[in-house]
Amino acid sequence: MIDVGRRDFLLSATAAALASGIEPGAWAQGRTAKPLGYAIVGLGTYGHDVIMPQFANCTHSRLAAVVSGDPAKAKAVAAAHGLPSSSIYSYANFDSIRDNPDADIVYVCLPNAMHADYTIRAARAGKHVMCEKPMAISVAECEAMIAACHAANRKLMIGYRCHFEAYNLEAMRLARSGVAGRTRYVRTEHGFVQRDPSKWRLKRALAGGGSLMDMGIYSLQAARYMIGEEPVAVTARESTDRRDPRFHEVEDMIEWTLEFPSGAIAGCQSMYSANQNHVLLMGDLGRIELEPATRYDGNRMWTGKDGREQERTPPPGPGKTQFAGQLDHLARCIVDGREPIVSGEEGLRDMRIIEAIYRSAREGRTIRLGTTA
Numbered sequence: 387m388i389d390v391g392r393r394d395f396l397l398s399a400t401a402a403a404l405a406s407g408i409e410p411g412a413w414a415q416g417r418t419a420k421p422l423g424y425a426i427v428g429l430g431t432y433g434h435d436v437i438m439p440q441f442a443n444c445t446h447s448r449l450a451a452v453v454s455g456d457p458a459k460a461k462a463v464a465a466a467h468g469l470p471s472s473s474i475y476s477y478a479n480f481d482s483i484r485d486n487p488d489a490d491i492v493y494v495c496l497p498n499a500m501h502a503d504y505t506i507r508a509a510r511a512g513k514h515v516m517c518e519k520p521m522a523i524s525v526a527e528c529e530a531m532i533a534a535c536h537a538a539n540r541k542l543m544i545g546y547r548c549h550f551e552a553y554n555l556e557a558m559r560l561a562r563s564g565v566a567g568r569t570r571y572v573r574t575e576h577g578f579v580q581r582d583p584s585k586w587r588l589k590r591a592l593a594g595g596g597s598l599m600d601m602g603i604y605s606l607q608a609a610r611y612m613i614g615e616e617p618v619a620v621t622a623r624e625s626t627d628r629r630d631p632r633f634h635e636v637e638d639m640i641e642w643t644l645e646f647p648s649g650a651i652a653g654c655q656s657m658y659s660a661n662q663n664h665v666l667l668m669g670d671l672g673r674i675e676l677e678p679a680t681r682y683d684g685n686r687m688w689t690g691k692d693g694r695e696q697e698r699t700p701p702p703g704p705g706k707t708q709f710a711g712q713l714d715h716l717a718r719c720i721v722d723g724r725e726p727i728v729s730g731e732e733g734l735r736d737m738r739i740i741e742a743i744y745r746s747a748r749e750g751r752t753i754r755l756g757t758t759a
């Protein structure tokens with residue numbers, strides 16, 4: 387279960403003895419320490435275009451290295467960010483990052499099927515890991531990643547940025563506060579139009595699946611964090627036009643129903659053939675709605691009661707942006723010896739449900755979660 391009580395963004399004064407040469411508990415005690423260095427692995431749309439500019443908004447994190455299969459791009463990016471050539475790695479020499487004390491954290495921004503390998507290698511190189519969603523492409527991979535980070539005594543966090551986004555945090559708080567009464571139903575929908583059949587997202591070997599792996603994970607996460615319970619059963623149905631060249635290998639539309647112990651139901655959906663981004667919670671006293679719900683910016687929220695809707699502006703989130711909040715959270719967890727609020731175990735919980743969703747759609751039956759039946 388996602389424990390909202392763990393979200394103490396104002397850090398306690400935990401003084402933990404840590405590796406990586408940082409004075410234990412220095413931030414928690416209000417003294418300045420050097421921001422932790424991130425190595426970005428995969429200089430694509432997310433790693434390069436979205437994440438790298440965010441270090442300007444961070445307090446406790448900085449860019450320390452880049453890892454890329456494209457030497458010219460890596461050189462240009464490193465130069466643009468003032469990194470020395472000794473901070474550039476290829477996939478072939480990535481393991482030598484162990485000798486770079488400037489890189490405390492490896493941020494894996496690669497195609498999904500590469501997450502497990504680079505997370506495990508990073509942990510073995512003595513680095514903490516931020517891994518993008520989905521954590522990997524199977525439960526077995528997620529378990530191996532957690533084991534590797536545990537064995538190396540390194541932190542593992544998943545890039546679930548919505549846990550640092552002001553609208554989603556306020557929606558969770560409102561749901562827990564009972565503003566909508568007892569939660570009866572949550573509806574979540576995420577999708578975008580995937581136009582180019584050559585993209586890795588449409589190749590099973592690299593993506594592990596289709597819209598569910600990419601966008602559906604936002605629908606799944608939102609259902610879990612809005613309801614605040616773990617689902618006990620899932621029933622899924624896939625609708626894909628396999629004649630469409632984009633969908634020869636992976637699914638387009640998939641919908642699934644989650645049953646929760648309290649009796650709440652979540653109707654979730656994802657697709658690669660329409661744009662949508664929506665979360666709606668219905669309780670016996672009212673509703674909480676986000677649309678768009680999980681975008682990088684421009685999210686909006688309403689609460690409703692007795693047919694009246696009120697638009698809400700949330701208080702600021704924990705960082706200047708959700709991305710900065712996410713990056714700094716892991717850095718602070720490392721310094722203060724705490725577990726990230728979205729740890730590897732959280733990614734594993736989602737992957738168990740994702741496997742059950744695919745199995746339910748394949749076998750045409752309800753899958754009980756937490757059992758092998």
Ligand code: NDP
Binds near residue numbers: 430455
């Ligand atoms: P891109 O295709 O834009 O970038 C992926 C990068 O990975 C490439 O640029 C390349 O970098 C590297 N790479 C290494 N091997 C391959 C390969 N065989 N095929 C393609 N790329 C390869 O993808 P995104 O940046 O959009 O996605 C990366 C990860 O980030 C995914 O797991 C995705 O789910 C996640 N993501 C998360 C988002 C969020 O909001 N949390 C948003 C978008 C994506 P190089 O040339 O430097 O080697």
